[in-house]
Amino acid sequence: MSALKPIATIASQLPVSGIRRFFDIAASMQDVISLGVGEPDFVTPWQIREAAIYSLERGQTSYTSNWGLIELRREISAYLEKRYDVSYSPEDQILITVGVSEGLDIALRTILDPGDEVLVPEPCYVSYKPCVALAGGIPVAIETDASDNFAIDIERLEAKLTSRTKAILIGYPSNPTGVTMPLAILQNVVRFAEENGLYILSDEIYDRLIYEGEHTCVPSIAGAYERTILFNGFSKAYAMTGWRIGYICGPASIMSTMMKIHSYTMLCAPITGQKAALEAIKSAEPQVLDMVSQYGQRRKVMVDGFNAIGLKCHLPQGAFYAFPSVAATGLSAEEFAERLLFEQRVAVVPGTAFGAGGGAHIRCSYATSVEKIELALTRIKTFVDQLTAVSI
Amino acid sequence: MNPEVCEILSILNRDGRTTPETIAKLTGKSLDEVNGAIGEYEKNGVIKRYNAVIDWEKVGFDKVTAFIDVKVVPARDVGFDAIAGRIARFPEVKSVWLVSGGSDLRVIVESVNLKELANFVAEKLATIYGVTGTVTHFLLRRYKEDDVLYLEAENNERLVIAP
Structure with a gap:
C-alpha cells in the first residue's frame, strides 16, 4: 500500500482568513461586544420572510432555471435601468448566484487562464485574493493609502501591469474601509482597462449603503460596459445575508460561459431565497431607506467616538465600517485587536486581514445598536488611556 | 416633509428616552439646535407626550x-x-x-x-x-400594539466575527 497523495497545492497553501482566528477566540468569551460583524443587525423585513413562507406553503421547492427565476431577473433589470441607467437583458445578461461569493468565483474561473494576473487594490474584502488563486490566477496587490482616502493610484496599477494582467477587481463602497471611489478615479480605472484590454470586476454589494453622494455603478461609465462584470445581491441592502442570493451582470458573450460553470457547479440558487429576493426588490424600498438612515446615524457616533479617543478615523461614505488607525498607540493592528479583546472584551478585526494597506487599522462595524457602539467606545477609550498611561 | 425634521422626530419615535446629546451625535447637529428643535415640537404639540409602552x-x-x-x-x-x-x-x-x-x-x-x-x-x-x-x-x-409585537422575541443570533 502506498501513502495517500497530498491534496492540491493551491488549496493547501491558501492562507487561513485573518478573521477566522479572532472569531474562534471571541466566540469562546463571555460579555463580548462585537464590532466585528460584517452583516446587518436587522432581521430581514417581515413581508420578505412571509413571501418565502408562502412560497413553501405552495410547495415551491424545485430547481429554478439555471439563470434564476425570470421574474426576479426582470425586476433586477428594471431596477438597474431605473437606478443607474445601465441596461442588462433579463434573458441572457443577468445570472442569479448564491451570493456575490459564488458570482466572483465563477467570473474569475471564466476569465482566467492559469498564471493570469488580477490587480486587486488593497485593503479589500478577504475573499478577493484567495478566489483569484483558486481560479488559477495570481492576485497582484495594489496598495492604497489612508492619507489619500484609499484612492486607486493609476501609476501604481501601471507599475504592476504585465503581459499576464487580465483584470482588475474592485469593490466600492469598500469592505473594510467604507470609502467610495470618486467618479474621476473610476473613469481613469476604466480608461486604464481599455488601454490594456482588461476586464473590470466590480463588486457593488454595498451600493445602497451610501451616506454621502451617489453611488457610481461602474458599467455605467463610458467605455466600461463591454468589459465589466457587475456583482450585486440582496444581503446588505435588504438584511438578507443568510438567504445567499446575489447576481452577476455582464456582456452576453461572457455571461453564457459563466452560466455554463454555474449550471455544472451550482445548478441554481435556492428557490426560496429567490422568492424572498423577488419580494424584497418589489416592496422593501421603504425599509431599505430606514435601515440606511439608521446606519448613517450610527456612523457619526462611531467615527466621532474614535476621533475623540485619539484613533484617527476618516468619515466613511458607505458600507457599514469605520476603519480607524491605531498607529498612535504604537501597537500593530493585530496586537491592538488581540489585547482589546482580552482586556476590554471588544471584538474588532485587524486591518491586516484585508491586505497590507490595512496594517495600521482596525475594522469596526457599525451594524450594531447605538447603545452597544457607545459601550464599545467607552471600553476602547479605557484601553487606549491605559496604553498611553503606561507609555508615559 | 423636510427630512431634517423627520430625523429628530423619527429617532424620538423609536425611543423617546434618546437624550438630546445622543440625538446631536446621531444627526451631526449641535446640542443647542437639537434642544431648540425639540422645545419647538413640544410647544407646538408636534410631540404630544413621552410615554413607556407597558405590557x-x-x-x-x-x-x-x-x-x-x-x-x-x-x-x-x-x-x-x-x-x-x-x-x-x-x-x-x-x-x-x-x-x-x-x-x-x-x-x-x-x-x-x-x-x-x-x-x-x-x-x-x-x-x-x-x-x-x-x-x-x-x-x-393583544398581538401587536403601537408597532410593538406582543409575541415571542425573534432570535437572530449573528456570528461574533464575520467577513
Missing part, C-alpha cells in the same frame, strides 16, 4: 379593554365634533376616532373590570344625547 398583563394587572362602535346623530354646525369631544373627555376613554363604515365613532375604553366597563357604557356613553347605538367588542388577546 400590564406581565405585572399581573389585568385591565379590560373594549372597542366600542358608536352611532350618533350629528349636530347642526358642529357635526360629530361635539359628541366626540364629550366622549373623549372621560378618563376611561383611551382613543376616539371618527370612522367610515357602519358606525360613526370608534372608541377605545379601558377599565379595571368588566362591571365598571359595563356601567360606563350603559350609564355614561349610551345616555349621551345624540348617541343612537353602541356595539361593544372586548379585547381578548
Whole structure:
C-alpha cells in the first residue's frame, strides 16, 4: 500500500482568513461586544420572510432555471435601468448566484487562464485574493493609502501591469474601509482597462449603503460596459445575508460561459431565497431607506467616538465600517485587536486581514445598536488611556 | 416633509428616552439646535407626550379593554365634533376616532373590570344625547400594539466575527 497523495497545492497553501482566528477566540468569551460583524443587525423585513413562507406553503421547492427565476431577473433589470441607467437583458445578461461569493468565483474561473494576473487594490474584502488563486490566477496587490482616502493610484496599477494582467477587481463602497471611489478615479480605472484590454470586476454589494453622494455603478461609465462584470445581491441592502442570493451582470458573450460553470457547479440558487429576493426588490424600498438612515446615524457616533479617543478615523461614505488607525498607540493592528479583546472584551478585526494597506487599522462595524457602539467606545477609550498611561 | 425634521422626530419615535446629546451625535447637529428643535415640537404639540409602552398583563394587572362602535346623530354646525369631544373627555376613554363604515365613532375604553366597563357604557356613553347605538367588542388577546409585537422575541443570533 502506498501513502495517500497530498491534496492540491493551491488549496493547501491558501492562507487561513485573518478573521477566522479572532472569531474562534471571541466566540469562546463571555460579555463580548462585537464590532466585528460584517452583516446587518436587522432581521430581514417581515413581508420578505412571509413571501418565502408562502412560497413553501405552495410547495415551491424545485430547481429554478439555471439563470434564476425570470421574474426576479426582470425586476433586477428594471431596477438597474431605473437606478443607474445601465441596461442588462433579463434573458441572457443577468445570472442569479448564491451570493456575490459564488458570482466572483465563477467570473474569475471564466476569465482566467492559469498564471493570469488580477490587480486587486488593497485593503479589500478577504475573499478577493484567495478566489483569484483558486481560479488559477495570481492576485497582484495594489496598495492604497489612508492619507489619500484609499484612492486607486493609476501609476501604481501601471507599475504592476504585465503581459499576464487580465483584470482588475474592485469593490466600492469598500469592505473594510467604507470609502467610495470618486467618479474621476473610476473613469481613469476604466480608461486604464481599455488601454490594456482588461476586464473590470466590480463588486457593488454595498451600493445602497451610501451616506454621502451617489453611488457610481461602474458599467455605467463610458467605455466600461463591454468589459465589466457587475456583482450585486440582496444581503446588505435588504438584511438578507443568510438567504445567499446575489447576481452577476455582464456582456452576453461572457455571461453564457459563466452560466455554463454555474449550471455544472451550482445548478441554481435556492428557490426560496429567490422568492424572498423577488419580494424584497418589489416592496422593501421603504425599509431599505430606514435601515440606511439608521446606519448613517450610527456612523457619526462611531467615527466621532474614535476621533475623540485619539484613533484617527476618516468619515466613511458607505458600507457599514469605520476603519480607524491605531498607529498612535504604537501597537500593530493585530496586537491592538488581540489585547482589546482580552482586556476590554471588544471584538474588532485587524486591518491586516484585508491586505497590507490595512496594517495600521482596525475594522469596526457599525451594524450594531447605538447603545452597544457607545459601550464599545467607552471600553476602547479605557484601553487606549491605559496604553498611553503606561507609555508615559 | 423636510427630512431634517423627520430625523429628530423619527429617532424620538423609536425611543423617546434618546437624550438630546445622543440625538446631536446621531444627526451631526449641535446640542443647542437639537434642544431648540425639540422645545419647538413640544410647544407646538408636534410631540404630544413621552410615554413607556407597558405590557400590564406581565405585572399581573389585568385591565379590560373594549372597542366600542358608536352611532350618533350629528349636530347642526358642529357635526360629530361635539359628541366626540364629550366622549373623549372621560378618563376611561383611551382613543376616539371618527370612522367610515357602519358606525360613526370608534372608541377605545379601558377599565379595571368588566362591571365598571359595563356601567360606563350603559350609564355614561349610551345616555349621551345624540348617541343612537353602541356595539361593544372586548379585547381578548393583544398581538401587536403601537408597532410593538406582543409575541415571542425573534432570535437572530449573528456570528461574533464575520467577513
